[in-house]
Amino acid sequence: MTIDRVLPTEEAGDLLDLATELADNELAPKAADYEARREFPRELVRTLGRAGLLGLPYPEEVGGAGQPYEVYLQVLEILASRWLVAAEAVSVHTLSCYPVSTAGSEQLRKLLPDMVGGELLGAYCLSEPQGGSDAAALTTRAVRDGDAYVITGTKAWITHAHDADYFNVFARTGGPGPGGISCLLVDANTPGIVPQAPERTMGLHASPISQIAFDGVRVPADRLVGEEGAGFSLAMRALDSGRLGIAACAVGLAQAALDHAVGYAREREQFGSPIIDFQGLGFMLADMATQVSAARALTLAAARLRDHGRPYAVEAAKAKLFATDMAMKVTTDAVQVLGGYGYVADHPVERYMREAKVLQIVEGTNQIQRMVISRSLAKA
Amino acid sequence: MNIVVLVKQVPDSGSERGLAGDNTVERQSANNVINEMDEYAIEEALRIQAAEGGEVTILTMGPERAAESIRKALSMGPDKAVHVIDDALHGSCALSTSKVLAAALGTLNPDLVIAGAESTDGRVQVMPHMIAERLGIAALTGARKLTVDGGTLTIERQTEEGYEVVTAATPAVVSVWDTINEPRYPSFKGIMAAKKKPVQTLALADLGIEAGEVGFAGASSEVVEHAKRPPRQGGQKVADDGNGGAALVEFLSSEKFV
Ligand SMILES: Cc1cc2nc3c(=O)[nH]c(=O)nc-3n(C[C@H](O)[C@H](O)[C@H](O)COP(=O)(O)OP(=O)(O)OC[C@H]3O[C@@H](n4cnc5c(N)ncnc54)[C@H](O)[C@@H]3O)c2cc1C
Ligand SMILES: Cc1cc2nc3c(=O)[nH]c(=O)nc-3n(C[C@H](O)[C@H](O)[C@H](O)COP(=O)(O)OP(=O)(O)OC[C@H]3O[C@@H](n4cnc5c(N)ncnc54)[C@H](O)[C@@H]3O)c2cc1C
Numbered sequence: 053m054t055i056d057r058v059l060p061t062e063e064a065g066d067l068l069d070l071a072t073e074l075a076d077n078e079l080a081p082k083a084a085d086y087e088a089r090r091e092f093p094r095e096l097v098r099t100l101g102r103a104g105l106l107g108l109p110y111p112e113e114v115g116g117a118g119q120p121y122e123v124y125l126q127v128l129e130i131l132a133s134r135w136l137v138a139a140e141a142v143s144v145h146t147l148s149c150y151p152v153s154t155a156g157s158e159q160l161r162k163l164l165p166d167m168v169g170g171e172l173l174g175a176y177c178l179s180e181p182q183g184g185s186d187a188a189a190l191t192t193r194a195v196r197d198g199d200a201y202v203i204t205g206t207k208a209w210i211t212h213a214h215d216a217d218y219f220n221v222f223a224r225t226g227g228p229g230p231g232g233i234s235c236l237l238v239d240a241n242t243p244g245i246v247p248q249a250p251e252r253t254m255g256l257h258a259s260p261i262s263q264i265a266f267d268g269v270r271v272p273a274d275r276l277v278g279e280e281g282a283g284f285s286l287a288m289r290a291l292d293s294g295r296l297g298i299a300a301c302a303v304g305l306a307q308a309a310l311d312h313a314v315g316y317a318r319e320r321e322q323f324g325s326p327i328i329d330f331q332g333l334g335f336m337l338a339d340m341a342t343q344v345s346a347a348r349a350l351t352l353a354a355a356r357l358r359d360h361g362r363p364y365a366v367e368a369a370k371a372k373l374f375a376t377d378m379a380m381k382v383t384t385d386a387v388q389v390l391g392g393y394g395y396v397a398d399h400p401v402e403r404y405m406r407e408a409k410v411l412q413i414v415e416g417t418n419q420i421q422r423m424v425i426s427r428s429l430a431k432a
Numbered sequence: 433m434n435i436v437v438l439v440k441q442v443p444d445s446g447s448e449r450g451l452a453g454d455n456t457v458e459r460q461s462a463n464n465v466i467n468e469m470d471e472y473a474i475e476e477a478l479r480i481q482a483a484e485g486g487e488v489t490i491l492t493m494g495p496e497r498a499a500e501s502i503r504k505a506l507s508m509g510p511d512k513a514v515h516v517i518d519d520a521l522h523g524s525c526a527l528s529t530s531k532v533l534a535a536a537l538g539t540l541n542p543d544l545v546i547a548g549a550e551s552t553d554g555r556v557q558v559m560p561h562m563i564a565e566r567l568g569i570a571a572l573t574g575a576r577k578l579t580v581d582g583g584t585l586t587i588e589r590q591t592e593e594g595y596e597v598v599t600a601a602t603p604a605v606v607s608v609w610d611t612i613n614e615p616r617y618p619s620f621k622g623i624m625a626a627k628k629k630p631v632q633t634l635a636l637a638d639l640g641i642e643a644g645e646v647g648f649a650g651a652s653s654e655v656v657e658h659a660k661r662p663p664r665q666g667g668q669k670v671a672d673d674g675n676g677g678a679a680l681v682e683f684l685s686s687e688k689f690v
Contacts, residue, residue, distance in 0.1 A: 066623045074617060104620035117620050 053311050055348075057126060064123040067108075071127045074103055075134040083135040086258040087403065090250070092215050093258060094173070097141050101170020105131075106145050109293075110153055115165035121293070121355035125300035129348070132304025133311075136407045137258040139304060141173075143297035144211045148174025150290040151220050151235050155278030160237060167218070175216035175240075176294075177207040177264065178287055184209070185420050187222070188230040188284055192266060194223035196273070201225070201236060203244075203269040213247040213262040216240050221266070222283050230284035235277040244269035255406030292365040294415045295372035296358070299351040302372075302379035302411045306344045309379075309386035309404040313337060316390050316399075333389065340382045347375040366428045373421040376411040383408040433486035433580070433602075435477045436540050437510065438533065438547040438559070440467040441494050441501035445552040454648075455655040456523055457553050459495060466501045469548025471508075472608050475615040477546050478509045480580055487511050489540060493521065493532050499631070506626035507618035513631045514540065520636055523648035526554065530562035532646060535639040537567060544585070545605040549574050560607035570600035576611040 059065050078096055086093050100106060108124040110116025119127075124146070132139035149167045152160050166172050183189050192205025203223050210219075219238045226232030238245070244267045250260035278286055314337055317328035327333050354367035383405040387394035394401050412418045443449045443462035452458040477488045490505045490513035492498050502513045516536050524532070537545060545564075550557040564571035572578075575587035576595060583602045588595040590609050618626075636643060644650055670679045684690045 063624060067620050070618065070620060070623060078617075099617065102619060103617050108620075 053307070053314070055307070059126075060120060060122060064119070064126075067117070067119065067123060068126060068130060070103060071105065071130045074100060074105070075131050075138075079131065079138050080134040083137070083258070084400070086137070088257075090257045090260065092212075092260060093138065093141075094215055096138065097145075097173065098170065100131075100138065100142060104170070105142060106170035107149060107168025109146065110149060110164070110168045114153065114161065115169040120359040121296060122352055122359055125296055125351060125355050128297055128300040129304035129307070132301040133308040134304075136301060136305050136404075137256055139301045140211070140256065140259060143294065143301060144176060145174050146297060147290055147294040148176050148216075148218070148220055150293060151277045151286050152237055154289070155235075155282065155286055156237075157274065157277075159274055160277060163237070172217040173212055173215055175210055175212040175219045176290070177210050177219050177221045179207065179209050181206055181208045181263065185417060187287065188233070189228075190222060190224060190233065192221070192223040194221075194225050194234060194236060194271070196225070197270075199273050200270045201273060201276070203236065203238070203266040203271060205266050207264045207266070209251070209261050210247075210264050211259060211261050213264050214250070214260060219245075219264070220277070221271075222287050223266075225280050225283075231281050233283040233287070234280050235283035235286050236271050237275045237277050238269065238271050242269050242271065253410075255403065255410055291415055292368050293358070295368045295421075296351065296355055296364075298411055298415050299347070299354075299368070299371040299375035302375035302408070303344060303348045303351055305404055305408060305411070306340075306347065306375075306379040306382040309383040309401055309408075310337070310340050310344055312399065312401055312404075313340070313386040313389040316393070327389075336385055336389065340385055343378045343382055347371070347378045350374055366425055369416070369421040369424040372415070373418050373425070376408070377418060379408040379411055380405075433480060433484045433543045434489075434541060435480060435486060435544045435546060436489045436491050436537060436542040437470065437473045437477045437505070438545065438563075439470045439474065439490050439492050439501065439505050440548070440551050440553075441465070441492065441498040442467045442551055442553040449553070451655075451658055454523065455658060459497065464497055464501065466504055467548055467551045467553075469550060469552075469608065469610055470505075471615040472610050472612050473546040473548050474505055474508050474510065475613045476578055476606075476608055477544075478616070479613065480544070480578075484580060486543075489514060489542075491533065491536055491540070492516070493524075493529060493536070495522075502631055503626050504618070506629045506631075507622040508616060509618075509622060510629075512629055515631055515633045516635075516639070517633055518636045518643075520643035520647045520649070523651060524646050525651040525653055526556050526558055526562065527652045528646040528650050530559055530566055532636070532639065532641060533559070534563050534566035535641060536634060537563065539634075539639070543583075543602045544580075545603070547605065547607045549607045549609045560605045564605040567603075567605075570604040571607075572598050572600055572604055573607045575606055575608045578606055578608065578612065 104117050107116040108119045112118040128139050178187050180190050194201040194203045217240050221236045221238050224232050225234040246265040248263040250262045318326055320327050351371040354364050354371040357364035386401040387405050393399055441464050444465045447463045450458045481488050488510040490510050492502055493516040547560045560573050561571050572587045574589050576590040577588040579586045585604055586599045589598050
């Protein structure tokens, strides 16, 4: 379905047209094959990068496109509606540029053009096997040794673990708790970095994730992003933005499921009429459509707060929570609309349903989002 | 190297197309795009520019709406464009189209002109030859590969059986098939930059051509009537009742396929 969008500028319209062209021609026709092979589409992501889609919200001075989040998120939504893996790659990469872009030294910022320019691919290493939600308890250590830090520990569930050119590694340089955590920008080919075997995931098969062992990895001290001890707050601020990206991915994914279900329900006949004409099913589709629109509106409202320099973390948490729960429900209902055909891989909706699940877990589980929201209510 | 790429706007061959009441291609209501083969011509020009330096200019003859395709072409990377636009051009035949394009090329002094091997609407495949003839320069047509070595151009000319190697000195016209390269996508920055690139518009008077020489008035031939292609015949079904193989062979030999 074409979505009537109110955009802030004419150039935003050009950008969305470009994203749509790329998504239709390069992503949609290739998704199923890569998913079946469980292969990350590195070259396709490079194509998106060359088109300028890997650094949209970053300033033009550093090679970005200087786009507001309101526009960047709609690009993500379009990509996600054709292939979630591609949108997630763009979202994670965009997140991976955040620490250097906001807190990096003059010298680190010299790397930004290559990062946001799309030739390089980034990853974000926060979670660990023993702790995801309680990130402040992370145990990977970075010990100062002369002009270097030496990183030892294991990170878990890392998107782009095998394909990234650089990692943002959050590690403990000081005492326990959030104040002891720092962020380091680490080249992927540094000796001692050992990505483990890919996890056997439920969905996102074309985006392998794995643990990464850091075995005495020596990183020059000037790769410290921001101050020592400032890593945790940097990680949380990056996630505030990242959550908006996940919300947009959820909207796109749900839109794809809705469109497929509607197309099917108009064609499929039972009892002599198209099944969409049975009110029980038509109303289900109506609810799905309403939920998708509501999630889109909530996500873009949070994005506009960010674009106007207002506090947006709580609204971003609400958008992530609502949009991803919505995507889970809408993709599940899409399978229901297709009946038996929805449960087999000949149609994409079973894949959409498996993919929706992960969005309720990543970048802060939806319980953690509720925690963020309820804490803000308790304080208010 | 000064390169000019000929770019034609055509109705999208993937959507509904037709002729207007005056038997010319319906362009007003059509979903218009860059002629697909011309994207390969642009890509080839940009690659040569990257290696040899110089300038790439887009040349289009077409109505007002063709400006969209010119911007699209510029967003891929060329430096500037020339748009020949004149109401008197409506109904032009291939001969007069080549006259106009050759005159416009005369103002640009190209070392190399690159065109698509054919358009998806007219499909006459003659424009590159006609233009070369009018300019008195070589035509290297139907290329699947092009190499530039100083002032020497060499192409692999695609044929039914294989390819021929053909060489000429610049200036020359080269036409290309879609086997020659993989055209790039425009980038967002390219789209922004294209808005600011110069597009010069030329009318017939600027080229010293009289209105009566082109368009319906000057057409060397006339489309009198047209008919839709008849729908495909149903074909013949061979049911396999144990003798399917024999029945197939019989059908194939009766149609002289084997
Ligand atoms: C496909 C995929 C990609 C990922 N990519 C990355 C990546 O690139 N980088 C990265 O760092 N991480 C990544 N992750 C990790 C992800 O962020 C974590 O899985 C997530 O934060 C949850 O952590 P956990 O798995 O350790 O679950 P736990 O924290 O152990 O949580 C288990 C359950 O307890 C609940 N829970 C925990 N604390 C509370 C609480 N206080 N109140 C109520 N409920 C609570 C959770 O909501 C959850 O339901 C990825 C995960 C997946 C599946
Ligand atoms: C229904 C119909 C009736 C026609 N009737 C006649 C007729 O009666 N007499 C007659 O002589 N011709 C007739 N034509 C042909 C028509 O005039 C040609 O299509 C037109 O002149 C251009 O030729 P082409 O696009 O087929 O060129 P081709 O030779 O197929 O195109 C090759 C390349 O030349 C370049 N090129 C072609 N046109 C342009 C342009 N306008 N601007 C920039 N580059 C260009 C492009 O790079 C293109 O890829 C008719 C066409 C149709 C569809």
